[in-house]
Amino acid sequence: MSIKNKLNRLKGHLGTEKDKQPTPAKVSKNNINVPFKEVWEAESVYPYYFEDSYCLVREKEYSLDQMHGIYSFGQFTAAVEAWNSSDIKHPLSAAGHRPENLFFFDTETTGLGGGTGNTIFLLGQASLHGNKIKLKQHILPHPGAEVPLYKSFLESIDYSTMVTYNGKAFDWPQVKTRHTLLREHVPKLPPFGHFDLYHAARRMWKHKLERIKLAAVEKDVLGIERKDDIPGFLAPMIYFDFVERKNPEGMLGIIKHNEIDILSLISLYTHLSFQIMQLDKKQTPREVYEVGRWLSTLGESSQAKTAFNKISEGESSEALDARFALAFEHKKHKNWDEAAKLWKDIAEKGLMNMKLISCIELAKIYEHRLKDIGQAIMYAKKASNMMKDNSGGETEKLKIKQEELHRRIVRLERKFNRN
Known part of the structure; x- marks a missing residue:
């Protein structure tokens, strides 16, 4: 300015x-001179002018038939429609929204830290417009052009829910920080709902992925293969080179990287939605189990039991985990006989920590609910013996103390003798 x-x-x-x-x-x-304007125009990038400065804007459209990994963009609209037909209460539910209400958002910055020293040089978004997915990217040509950058961005968003990947912790706080410095010159930040898919991906696939980076989820979950992609850690160096030399060659690679990030959010939201609503016919038993656990923590007990029951047959690790989790669902609803039946099975077949917890839960049920003190003593002693036999092993992680079990046994024996 x-x-x-x-x-x-x-x-x-x-x-x-x-x-x-x-x-x-x-x-x-x-x-206003825009260096390499013809090169930018060939890449569908045009200047957005404001007062004596400008930013650069790139727009691109995709048909709903176009595939991105294992999903077409049209299946995103099917996912939103499925949420509107579902009675599952979930943080990622699009119930009450139309597909047009969601916008997918990602940034590129000069560093990974927070604070005013970190500058966003690319704001990217995509959303449904009619029968197309429309991508729009706002590019900072030099650090002094943030006013047109944010003005361009904020004039073009009119949505109710933002979808990001780790955006709650990084992208949106960065936007808010930069906006605070410019707020006298640009429109206000609108209020948004926020679907952060990073935490969902971590919950669903931490059992198979070492790191829950978007690129890893793309490759191992969504079937997206990047070709000639610029690694994200190189983006700041490339941007600083662009600011110095003005040549957009390197920046075009970063823009493409950001484009794939945003499009992958659409496919990932679609996939997570189908997973949570159990509409994915290729869903693995472990994924079904993780969905059940997630629904259970949200209080969606009926849907959680449906998931656990689906994989509870057999002796696989997922089946045993599902039966163990089902026992706790029955406990929540005071179905003591059903819970005890499942815990008895796990006490014989499960992993050591599951056996121990099952025996303790059985001791509680037989003492307080089924009023069979003899069985309560038997399962309490069985748990105590397990702890003695596995001292320093898995049982140490459960924070169950031998003294507590001993006190339970003493109390149960005293109660048994009185009867």
Whole structure:
């Protein structure tokens, strides 16, 4: 922003009412030189002018038939429709929304840290417009052009829910930080709902992925293979080189990287939605189990039991885990006989920690619910013996103390003798 325009803004604070009338900028956009403009135009990038500065904007459209990994963009609309037909209460539910209400958002920055020293140089978004997915990317040509960058971005968003990948912790706080520095010159940040898919991906696939980076989820879950992609850690260096030399060659690679990130969010939201609603016919037993656990923590007990029952037959690790989890669902609803039946099975077949917990739960049920003190003593002693035999092993992680079990046994024996 020029000194002249800054002074014009200050006139309202210094002079008369006449002085307070807004003074239009007198710099013509035709006088602003955009380096390598023809190269940008060939890549569907055009300048967005504001006063004596500009940012760059790229727009691209995709048909709903186009595939991105294992999903077409049209299946995103099917996922939103499925949520609107579902009675599952879930943090990622799009119930009450139309597909057009969601926008998928990602940034590129000069560093991974927070604070005012970190600059966003690319704001990317995509959403459904009619029968197309429309991508729009706002590019910072140099650090002094943040006002047109954010003005361009904020003028083009009108949605109720933002979808990101780790955006709650990184992208959106960064936007808010930069916006605070510019808020007198740009529109307000609108309020949004926020679907952060990072935490969902971590919950669903931490059993198979060492790191829950978006690129890993793309490759191992969504079937998306990137070709000639620029690694994200190189983006700041490439951007600084672009600021110095103005040549967009390297920046075009970052723009493509950001484009794939955003499109992958659409496929990932679709996949997570189908997983949670159990509409994915290729869903693995472990994924079904993780969905059941997630629904259970949300209080969706009926849906959780449906998931656990689906994989509870047999002796696989997923089946045993499902039966173990089902016992706790029955406990929540005071179905003591059903819970005891499942815990008896796990006490014989499960892993050591599952056996131990099952025996303790059985001791509680037989003492307080089924009123069979003899069985309660038997399972309490069985748990105590397990702890002695596995001292320093898996049982140490459960924070169950031998002294507590001993006190339970003493109390049960005293109660048994009184009877």
